[in-house]
Amino acid sequence: MYNFNEKADRMNERCRKWDRKVIEEHFGRVPEDFIPLWIADMDFKIPETISNVFQKAVERGVFGYTYVYDEFYDAVIHWQRDMHHVEVEKEQITLTYGTVSTLHYVIQAFCGEGDKVLMNTPIYNPFYHGAIKQRIKCLYNTLSIVNNRYYIDFQRLETQLKEEKPKVYLFCSPHNPSGRVWSKQELLTVSTLCKKYHTILVVDEVHAEQILFGDFTSALSMEKDLTDNVILLASPNKAFNLGGLKTSYAIIPNPEIRKKFKTLLERNSITSPNTFGIMGLIAAYANSRQWLEAVTVYIKKNYEFFESYISERIPELQIMQMESSYLVWVNIEKTGLSSKALTEILAAQYGVLVEDGNHFVRDGEGWIRVNLGTQRENIIEAVRRIESCIRAIDPRRGYLILR
Template sequence: MFDFDKIIERQSDKCRKWDHAFVCSRFGDVPESFIPLWIADMDFTSPPAVIDGFRRIVEHGTFGYTWCFDEFYDAVIAFQRKRHQVEVEKSWITLTYGTVSTLHYTIQAYCKPGDSVMMNTPVYDPFAMAAQRQGVQVLANPLRVEENRYQLDFNLIEEQLKTYRPTLWFFCSPHNPSGRIWREEEIRQVSDLCQRYGTILVVDEVHAEHILDGKFVSCLTSGCAAQDNLLVLTSPNKALKLGGLKNLLLHDSRRLAAPALPPAA
């Protein structure tokens, strides 16, 4: 059982969301009584099972070097199978230090000066910041608004892929900040276009567990044509409130990556 009505005092826990000095450094002068709506950080605690797992580790009292052991891989594979009907393999899994830092690593690994990275606007700020700080061009692909709903403009997407040949496409699914859940046919069309024009599809799926209505379709589904040039980044931090801990990435020899969760406690 989880108590969603319990109010947690967070102003003193040194979190970015609620720390007044940090928020002022980011946004300028704000009143002490501000309500933070700027960052995806829930005000619930982490689930009891997660807290119990950490408690057992802390009470054991040793924090030596560790590694990704078999139980870790088994937990990742089982979670993907159960939650998203996706089959992943142990050899695909690689640990990284966070979703945002992995965007930087990906640019460093695949881009050279003068290359461009496509992303759909409105866009999560760190997408564009990663490209700018790594010295590559941002290729903005604006989403269309039709009947109060964001849509991918596939004609413009194909025109930009064909004309500019971006090395990477930073694609957010579900989309942040709009909350748009992409349909399976849209995912397949995105994948097909990347395959056709040789663009590496880098997918942020960290918000997949927050869907209330509709169906999330992972870009790792078997019909995804671009699985030989696909990276999928996910993290347990949005669903389990672990934003201050490491995020994870899955990867195989074909540059394929997928979601990961912590090992079972």
């Protein structure tokens, strides 16, 4: 029914992931036949359930100012109920202009001079920039690795909350870069600790729609006393490939926290939506679940291929199980190269563009992140090139025979 093997015309889209100018600013010169597996968007066309709505808007031909109409709230309420089993009320939902910007607004609304923000590392780096750009100090809770899976060090977390008193804990659920899906018990512990020490729990759930292994628990599924301390950030952007529309939302059950946040948005006139953004969100949430299920199956097959190829043929690499989304976290320590060196060689010599683990704030050395949200043929070719690259490393001298 859907053909995810079909290539979308990304070369003419001016997207950052495929644009040579952007790529060369980031990676330096790369071969003509590069394969970009870095920035987190997918190479699949959006479903017709969304593009038909855009088409009709284009035919109408007018793009005047719009407002947040009821279908937006209904779509969010139904999505959260059907997908994540949580009941949300209309007044708890606030439109925002992309989750990354929202991280910045949250810090602006709740942190002042001398305040601190807590996060687990490695982490999606706008968490760090959201704080640092407002001159707010970051506290890091390094994730522990047990049996090749990330865990939160709760003892340290409690000490940090108690002694350092961060105003806000930015929590990524599921986690980017690893895809780790946190259990209900883990979320309960995080929420309980934040409540106990009066730290607002900001949960970024943008990766919650594509769960490959395990069960996702929404931060809003805890008891009222705990959700009262939560700001939940979500958008259809990752799952439906709508990132360029810059439309997202926050759900804030506590009226006082909500009022403070909305006041900050209003001060910056973040009130009315982008015409296409609101349409896209409604069409995605109301009518595109079948497509999402199908694309998730396709991605899971990409992952299974990638995982089995690497475990059978490239013992120098070790994959952390990709429990959600389409971003796989790969340990490269056995290659003897740093993440930076391997990323640069893969880009310059083999045209395979991946993220250096060091781009995830800290604790990412020894890792790379690979985006599997693309046509299978790209994954097959990329993994062959990665194998050639690893084979060309001289283990004694850590140097490389050129391609």
